[in-house]
Structures are given as structure tokens and as C-alpha cells.
Amino acid sequence: MNYFDLFDLESTYKLDKNNLETKYLSLQKKYHPDNCDSIEEQLTMVELTIKLNEAYETLKDDTKLIIYYLKQNGYDFTDAKIQSNLSQNDLMYLLDLQEQVAEGLVKSADFKQALKEKVSSVTLSLVDAIESKNNEEIEANLSKLIFFNKSLKHI
Amino acid sequence: MQVLSLTPVAKEKMRGLLSAQAGKYSYIRIGTRTKGCAGVSYKIEFADMVEMGDEHLNIDGLDIVIDNKSLLYLIGLVIDFKETDLESGFVFENPNKKGECGCGESFFV
Amino acid sequence: MSQKIYQIDEPDYKKVIVKTAIGIDLGTTNSVVAYVKDNKIKLLADKDHNTLFPSVIDIVTTKGKEIKLKSVKRLMGKTFEQAKESPVHKNIEIINESGRAKIATIRQNYTPEEISSMILKKLKEIYRYSEEIKELDQAVITVPAFFSDNERQATQIAAQLAGIKCLRLINEPTAALLAYGLESEKKGNFAVYDLGGGTFDVSVLKLVEGVFQVKATNGDVQLGGDDFDLAIAKHFGFENDYDFLDVAKDLKHKLTLQSKAISEYNGEKYELTNNQFYKLALPLLEKTTAILEKTIAEADLDELDGIVLVGGSTKMPIVTKVLESNFNYKIFNDVNPETIVAKGAAIQADKLLNKNSDILLVDVNPISLGIETMGGIFERIIDRNTPIPTAKGQNFTTFKDNQVNLAVNIYQGERELVKDCHLLGKIVLSGIPPMPAGMPKIKISFILDENSMLQVKAVEENTGIEQSVTLKSSISAEDSLAILKDSIMNARNDVSEKEFIKSKVELEQVIQASRNLLNTQELPKAEQDKMLKYVNEVEEKTKTITLKDDLDDLRFALEDFFKDIVKENMNALLETSIVGKQLDDV
Structure with a gap:
């Protein structure tokens, strides 16, 4: 079952987050292992709640949501594919920043902030590409998004 | 020396409560349990059977059972029915009682 | 005279058993126990009506000095290297036992878990003699949100050693909001600022329709009221004098009500003004506000409805003052900051034991x-x-x-x-x-x-x-096995001792009842003498018996003996008992 079905929501990258949370909380109440009284059920409930938490964590975050949405729609990239889709500029941008941090010219917090802004702007371009159904742009921006998002996580 | 006595009002109440349980319970069991700060306290329960070692009394058609262990403590007791502003229920009057603990739940005999 | 009124109950075996839900706030300075009774949360009180029980154990140090060992929570789960740096334990000898910290006393060396279990055992004792008379054998125990896994495990071991089954460890700020949210019937997003005796925690929670969702949590496990005492001691040049810490604490307490405090130590007077204390406390409070700010940002919420203050150290007026000047949120300091955590733990225990699905706590992993x-x-x-x-x-x-x-x-x-x-x-x-x-x-x-x-x-x-x-x-596995074995042995000793006393009390009661029967009922003289002799013999034997089973056998024999006599006279008895009597006639 995909995450959208789990919450009984329409598959879209433009989710109403308040609605998502309401659905999440009502499912939590229903399936949280603390709310079950038989030991036999317990394990199933734990597994369900794990899935529920994982789905919620993905859908509530704009970047993770759009990556997940595209993956569901056939854009499932390997690492090699992502790398081949990246431009020289993107790589240089990151390397430059990393170098400046290493030399003490840029603070690590500022580096993080810069990357965050980059992720937001790529997310916007990706939305544009999806709306204009420009497949080439979708692939390019999605690769960028995955790449920068991963870098952000590893700072 | 007498076993247990019931005041008319207690008898009436017990009969009423027991008939409301018809089909489920046919006896009222009176006994004691270890509880409270001074040791033993009373209990009144419905019961669906007379168990081994129970003493079965028929008081004016009311089926009362007392377990052997409690017999000793219940000799000479009078059970009454009391109503206060807050609650109503049965009380045990023990003409032989010497002391009672602060919480009213236990007794010395 | 109060008289107990009885209702006719369902027999025990048909009753739905409501398990007593107990919550324990095992604090650095004080511990608090709360429990749910008749759908109400009550605080355990001793006979003097105290609800805060000092987390203190009397020990004799290796130097032969009798002291009160305090703040052992700060040593829980710590390695020797970490523990020896503890600024508030300079008065005791901490020794290294294969990397782990042990507290040396003149008798033996104790792990912090063992000391902690002694505190829990004291709570058990108080519980046993409270109105409840039931056993404190399972509970939800609270820990600082930022406690690491090692520190949590140490807490669980302490519970195990004390014979308490830990239903769950829950985070202190979460517990506080659980109780606060239910008591005040508030909804929305709240930050809990929990400054205790030795630890500081912040949690941001979203509270909607009975679901308490933790959004972010953070803290410092080495920052609490103790550190304010140390700052005061340092101000007077006594940072290495352990005994002065009590004076510092006294000054701090006085300043919650007065603008100037005076305390005496070794015949000298020490004076501290609110302004001086403000300067000493500010660096510590700035640490807390930085953590608070970071946690609110991490929670990533549209708005925050307020900051709830819990923990004994928030009684210092400067805490509210500093928070008000640094943040633009409403400050809620209308709860008793010292008992609210235990109440929340009791609520969670009730939920877990009695499957109350009206409330749900969705917690997070506090440390990566x-x-x-x-x-x-x-x-x-x-x-x-x-x-x-x-x-x-x-x-x-x-x-x-x-x-x-x-x-x-x-x-x-x-x-x-x-x-x-x-x-x-x-x-x-x-x-x-x-x-x-x-x-x-x-x-x-x-x-x-x-x-x-x-x-x-x-x-x-x-x-x-x-x-x-x-x-x-x-x-290590070996250690945990040893601890487990030890706890089982102790539990057995504790249980058997309790059982023995119970049997003895029961026997004494039967003896009393028998004598009473003899005194009040008219029986043939020969029979009466025979019975009296028997009762006296039983009573004599009671004094020398050391086994529970022997006590029980004696009681059964006595009960049987009297039962037969009661029965022999029963027919005569029944005649009178079936005739209803007015109370006045008796």
C-alpha cells in the first residue's frame, strides 16, 4: 500500500498538511500499540505504526513528498542516473562551498542555510516542471533535489 | 450465642437486591477479608453457588452463605441497612467489638 | 465514630480488576509518587502529609564521616571518568570498577543504580503504609528527556533492584504536559521548560484531541538547581567546600521570596542580594534559553501557545523574568512544578494498564x-x-x-x-x-x-x-546477570518476610477471636476450660515459630477446633438468628 492510500489521500505533491495530520492522528489512535490489549495483536500494531510514522515523516516534508510522488509515478533513479543528470555547475557549487567551510571562510551553519535555500529553490523549479509537463526538466531538477538533499543530511 | 442477625430493613434490601440478580446469583455470601490498617474487614458478595466448607443459612427465605473461615468473626453480628446523605448500604454492628481503626474498615474483636 | 458502609459486591473472580496505576518521578533532589484512585490522581503522602521525598541516602564515607548522599541521579549510567568530574559529589569517594563508577562507603561499594534502588525502596515503604496498603510493584518512571540510553538502562536496573516492574520510562517534560493538558483542558502547541535539581529538558508538544504528540525534544543532563548552588558557593569562594552547598541552597531558597537573603556558616554570616544572584544565575539561564530557542525552531510549528514551567528550580523568580525578556510567548507557571511530572507518569501508567484509549502519547527518539x-x-x-x-x-x-x-x-x-x-x-x-x-x-x-x-x-x-x-x-551480560540474580534473591527475602508477618497477624487475630468467643458466649464449663487451655497452648507456641507454614498450620487447627464447637451449637443459634431483630433490641 502506498503512503497516499494509507492515509486515504489523493496522490498529489500539493498535499493539505492539516488534513494529513488529522488523518495521521486518527490512525495513530486506532493502531498505536499502546491502544491494543492482546499480545497477538501487538506485533501487527507495531509494524503498522512503524509504517504510519514512516509515511507521515515522508509526506509532511515538502522535499520528501515530491521525491516520493515522482517515484510513485515512475521516476525511480539509481545513484548513477542521478550523477549523470547533474550539471558541472551543481557539483562545483557544492565543492566550492565545502572548500570555503574547510578554510574557515564560511561557517558551517551558513553552509547549511545556503543548502536549505538551494533545496527550496530546486523544489520550486521541480513543481514548475511538473506543471508544464516538461519531462527533461523534471528529471534534471529531481536529480538536483536528491543530490542536495542528501548533502544537507550529511553536513 | 447466636450466629448472624439481620434487621428487617436489611433483610428487605437484600431480598430486593438478590431478586434483581435472579438467574445470575441466588445467594449472598457474607465473610471477611484481610484489609485495612487493623487487619480484617467484612465483605458482602453475591454468589452463584454454595462452595465446599460454606455454611448455608436460610433466613426467612433469604439464602445466605458464610465461609468456614469467617464464621468465627461473624458470630453475634447484626447487619443493618443505613442511609446517609452520601451513600446507603449495609453496616455491621458488632456488640462484642473492642476497637476500630481510624478508617473504619477494620476491626479488632 | 465512622462506620463503614458496605455494598453487595460482585464476587472477586467475576470483577474486572482495575490495576493501580502508579507514576514515579525519581528526581535528583526529591522524588514524588502519584497514583490513580477512583479516577482521580492522588499524590502519595507520608504520615506528616509530605509529598516530596528527598532523594537522599545516609551513608558513612570511607573517611568515617556520616553524610547524606544526594543527587545520585547525576551519576546514573556514567562511566568512572564522567562520574569523578561531578561537581556536587566532592564529599564522597568515587572508585573505578572496570570503568564503571562506584560509590565507596565504609561498608561496601555501591553502584549509582543500587543507591537509586534504595531510594525507590524507601518510596515502596511509604506506599505500603499509606491508606492503599497495596504493593508498589509496577510503575511508570520518568527520566529526563535527554537521558541517553545508558542512563535510561541504569534507571531500569534501579527499578528492578527495588522489585518494581518498570512499565515504561517516559520523559519528564512529556509527563508534565500530559498532566497539565488534562488538568487545564488546554489544546495547542506548548513548550515545556523543565529545570530540575540536576537536569534541564525542553520538549515541544502538540496537543490535539487527547493525542500528545512530541514534536521536538532537547536538554542538558548536567544542568539544574545544583549548579545554581555551586555558582553561589563559588561566589563566596567555597567551591571546594561541600558543606557550604547547603548554605548556598538555603540562600537560593530564601531569594524566591525575599530580595535579600542571609545565612550562617561556621559562625559567619553570608549575605546575597537578588541582583547579585541574578548575575550569578544568568550564564546558566542563558544556556537554557539557547536550548529552548533551538528546540522551538526544530519543532517547526506555525505557532506556539505558551511555555509551561515545571521542575523545582523554576520556582526561582528569575526564571520567569529571563524567559519573559527573551521570548514573546505566554509563560504558564500556574502548576505545582514539583508534582506535575509524577502525575503525568500515573496517567500514562493508567493508560497502559487499563487500556484507556482516550489519551495517546506519541513520543520521539530523543537522541540520534x-x-x-x-x-x-x-x-x-x-x-x-x-x-x-x-x-x-x-x-x-x-x-x-x-x-x-x-x-x-x-x-x-x-x-x-x-x-x-x-x-x-x-x-x-x-x-x-x-x-x-x-x-x-x-x-x-x-x-x-x-x-x-x-x-x-x-x-x-x-x-x-x-x-x-x-x-x-x-x-556487560555478566553484570546484568549478577544484578538480576541479586534482585531476585532480595525480592524473595522481602516477599517471604512479608508473608511471614501476614501469617502471624492472621493467627493472632484468630486467637483474639477465640478468646472473645469464650468471653461473650455461654458454653458448658467443661468445654470452656478445654478451649481456653487449647488457645493458651497455641498462643505459647506462636512465640517460638519461625516458619510461615507452621504459623498457618497452627491457625488452621485452631480454626477447625472452634468451627466444630460453633457448629455443635449451631442448631440452637439458628433459632435466634432467623428471627429478625431491630438494632435497638440487641
Whole structure:
């Protein structure tokens, strides 16, 4: 079952987050292992709640949501594919920043902030590409998004 | 020396409560349990059977059972029915009682 | 005279048993116990109506000095290296026992867990003599949100040693909001600022329709009221004089009500004004506001409805003052900050025991969990603030050709290098078929359940070989076995002693009842003499009996003896008993 079905929501990258949370909380109440009284059920409930938490964590975050949405729609990239889709500029941008941090010219917090802004702007371009159904742009921006998002996580 | 006595009002109440349980319970069991700060306290329960070692009394058609262990403590007791502003229920009057603990739940005999 | 009124009950075996839900706030300075009775939360009180029980144990140090050992919570789960730095334990000797800290006394050396279990045993004693008379044998216990796994395990061991089944450890700020939210019937987003005796925590929670959702949590396990005492001691040049800490605490307490405080020490007077204290406290409070600000940002909420103050140290007026000048949120200081945590724990215990589905606590993993990778780098697998239960996996590979074993070191922390994090455990995946470096596909999965119990699994996906470990305790298997054995032995001693006393009391009661029967009822003289003789014999024997079973046998015999006599006279008795009597006639 995909995450959208789990919450009984329409598959879209433009989710109403308040609605998502309401659905999440009502499912939590229903399936949280603390709310079950038989030991036999317990394990199933734990597994369900794990899935529920994982789905919620993905859908509530704009970047993770759009990556997940595209993956569901056939854009499932390997690492090699992502790398081949990246431009020289993107790589240089990151390397430059990393170098400046290493030399003490840029603070690590500022580096993080810069990357965050980059992720937001790529997310916007990706939305544009999806709306204009420009497949080439979708692939390019999605690769960028995955790449920068991963870098952000590893700072 | 007498076993247990019931005041008319207690008898009436017990009969009423027991008939409301018809089909489920046919006896009222009176006994004691270890509880409270001074040791033993009373209990009144419905019961669906007379168990081994129970003493079965028929008081004016009311089926009362007392377990052997409690017999000793219940000799000479009078059970009454009391109503206060807050609650109503049965009380045990023990003409032989010497002391009672602060919480009213236990007794010395 | 109060008279107990009885209702006719369902027989015990048909009753739905409502288990007593108990919550324990095992604090640095004081401990509090709350329980649910008749749907109300009550605080355990001793005979003097105290509800705060000092977390203190009397010991005699290796130097022969009688002292009160305080703040042992600050030593829980610490290594010797960490514990010996404790600024508030300069008066005791902390020794190194294979890397772990032990507190040396003239009698023997104790682990912090053992000392903690003594505090819990004291609480059990008070509970036993309270109106409840039931046993404190299971409870939800609270811990600082930022307690590491090691510190949590130590708390669980302390409970085990005290014979208390720990239903769950829950975080103190979460517990506080659970009670606050239900008591005040508030809804919305709240930050809980919890400044206790030795620890500081912040949690941001969203409260909607009975679901308490933790959004972010953070803290400092070495920052609390003790540190304000130290700052005062330092101000007067007594930072190395342990005894002065009580004077410092006294000054601090006085300043919650007055603008100037005076205290005496060794015949000298020491005076502290509010302004002076403000200067001393500010650096400490700035640490807390920085953590608070960071946590609110991490919670990523549209708005915050206020900051709830809990923990005894928030009674210092300067806490509210500093928060008001730094933040633009409403400050709620209308709860009793010292008892609210235990109440929340009792609510959670009630939920877990009696399956109350009206409330639900959705908690998060407070500190990131991960493994060591090349070069001592800490690779996070489960990030902090991830809702639990959760399962996360990541793929790894070998870095040497023909590598057949892979050791996975499991760590917890927020730093980049494993040397700055806590080691939780280790698994070794062996039997990987020889392959060039980078070829094996090893998936490492972390499963963190609703009890915050971590299970780690490593699978080589080409061959399917796997290895897993459940991290129950950071201490070695041998140690935990010894502790368990010890606790079982103690539990048995405690239980058998209690059973013996119970049997003895029961027997004494039967003897009393028999005498009473003899005194009040008219029986033939010969029979009466025979019975009196028997009762006297029984009473004489009671004095020398040492086994519970012997006491019981004696009681059964006495009961039988009297039962027969009662029965012999029964027919006569029944005649009178079937005639209803007015009370006045008796």
C-alpha cells in the first residue's frame, strides 16, 4: 500500500498538511500499540505504526513528498542516473562551498542555510516542471533535489 | 450465642437486591477479608453457588452463605441497612467489638 | 465514630480488576509518587502529609564521616571518568570498577543504580503504609528527556533492584504536559521548560484531541538547581567546600521570596542580594534559553501557545523574568512544578494498564542513533525527533578485499565523531563470503519500539546471513546477570518476610477471636476450660515459630477446633438468628 492510500489521500505533491495530520492522528489512535490489549495483536500494531510514522515523516516534508510522488509515478533513479543528470555547475557549487567551510571562510551553519535555500529553490523549479509537463526538466531538477538533499543530511 | 442477625430493613434490601440478580446469583455470601490498617474487614458478595466448607443459612427465605473461615468473626453480628446523605448500604454492628481503626474498615474483636 | 458502609459486591473472580496505576518521578533532589484512585490522581503522602521525598541516602564515607548522599541521579549510567568530574559529589569517594563508577562507603561499594534502588525502596515503604496498603510493584518512571540510553538502562536496573516492574520510562517534560493538558483542558502547541535539581529538558508538544504528540525534544543532563548552588558557593569562594552547598541552597531558597537573603556558616554570616544572584544565575539561564530557542525552531510549528514551567528550580523568580525578556510567548507557571511530572507518569501508567484509549502519547527518539563508519565517523540511522516506533535501514559494504567479518559498533549522540558519542553495543556479522571490497551488500536496520527498546540487525543481502542484537542494557551480560540474580534473591527475602508477618497477624487475630468467643458466649464449663487451655497452648507456641507454614498450620487447627464447637451449637443459634431483630433490641 502506498503512503497516499494509507492515509486515504489523493496522490498529489500539493498535499493539505492539516488534513494529513488529522488523518495521521486518527490512525495513530486506532493502531498505536499502546491502544491494543492482546499480545497477538501487538506485533501487527507495531509494524503498522512503524509504517504510519514512516509515511507521515515522508509526506509532511515538502522535499520528501515530491521525491516520493515522482517515484510513485515512475521516476525511480539509481545513484548513477542521478550523477549523470547533474550539471558541472551543481557539483562545483557544492565543492566550492565545502572548500570555503574547510578554510574557515564560511561557517558551517551558513553552509547549511545556503543548502536549505538551494533545496527550496530546486523544489520550486521541480513543481514548475511538473506543471508544464516538461519531462527533461523534471528529471534534471529531481536529480538536483536528491543530490542536495542528501548533502544537507550529511553536513 | 447466636450466629448472624439481620434487621428487617436489611433483610428487605437484600431480598430486593438478590431478586434483581435472579438467574445470575441466588445467594449472598457474607465473610471477611484481610484489609485495612487493623487487619480484617467484612465483605458482602453475591454468589452463584454454595462452595465446599460454606455454611448455608436460610433466613426467612433469604439464602445466605458464610465461609468456614469467617464464621468465627461473624458470630453475634447484626447487619443493618443505613442511609446517609452520601451513600446507603449495609453496616455491621458488632456488640462484642473492642476497637476500630481510624478508617473504619477494620476491626479488632 | 465512622462506620463503614458496605455494598453487595460482585464476587472477586467475576470483577474486572482495575490495576493501580502508579507514576514515579525519581528526581535528583526529591522524588514524588502519584497514583490513580477512583479516577482521580492522588499524590502519595507520608504520615506528616509530605509529598516530596528527598532523594537522599545516609551513608558513612570511607573517611568515617556520616553524610547524606544526594543527587545520585547525576551519576546514573556514567562511566568512572564522567562520574569523578561531578561537581556536587566532592564529599564522597568515587572508585573505578572496570570503568564503571562506584560509590565507596565504609561498608561496601555501591553502584549509582543500587543507591537509586534504595531510594525507590524507601518510596515502596511509604506506599505500603499509606491508606492503599497495596504493593508498589509496577510503575511508570520518568527520566529526563535527554537521558541517553545508558542512563535510561541504569534507571531500569534501579527499578528492578527495588522489585518494581518498570512499565515504561517516559520523559519528564512529556509527563508534565500530559498532566497539565488534562488538568487545564488546554489544546495547542506548548513548550515545556523543565529545570530540575540536576537536569534541564525542553520538549515541544502538540496537543490535539487527547493525542500528545512530541514534536521536538532537547536538554542538558548536567544542568539544574545544583549548579545554581555551586555558582553561589563559588561566589563566596567555597567551591571546594561541600558543606557550604547547603548554605548556598538555603540562600537560593530564601531569594524566591525575599530580595535579600542571609545565612550562617561556621559562625559567619553570608549575605546575597537578588541582583547579585541574578548575575550569578544568568550564564546558566542563558544556556537554557539557547536550548529552548533551538528546540522551538526544530519543532517547526506555525505557532506556539505558551511555555509551561515545571521542575523545582523554576520556582526561582528569575526564571520567569529571563524567559519573559527573551521570548514573546505566554509563560504558564500556574502548576505545582514539583508534582506535575509524577502525575503525568500515573496517567500514562493508567493508560497502559487499563487500556484507556482516550489519551495517546506519541513520543520521539530523543537522541540520534547510528553506527560507526570509516574513520570513526558517526553515521545516523534514526535521527532525533523521529516518532516511535520506527524502523530505518541503510546499506553498507566492506572496505577491504575478501573481508569476511564486519563489526558494527552502535552509538548514540549528536556529535560527528563516535568518540564524542555513547557506545551502546556491538554486533559482528561473520561468514561474509570473500569478495572484492565494495561488493557485499550489507543492510543494517534499526528498529526502535514504543518502549524505546532498540534492536539492530545486519544482513548480507547476497547470502542472507544475518546477525541481530537487542540492546537491553549497556552493561556487560555478566553484570546484568549478577544484578538480576541479586534482585531476585532480595525480592524473595522481602516477599517471604512479608508473608511471614501476614501469617502471624492472621493467627493472632484468630486467637483474639477465640478468646472473645469464650468471653461473650455461654458454653458448658467443661468445654470452656478445654478451649481456653487449647488457645493458651497455641498462643505459647506462636512465640517460638519461625516458619510461615507452621504459623498457618497452627491457625488452621485452631480454626477447625472452634468451627466444630460453633457448629455443635449451631442448631440452637439458628433459632435466634432467623428471627429478625431491630438494632435497638440487641
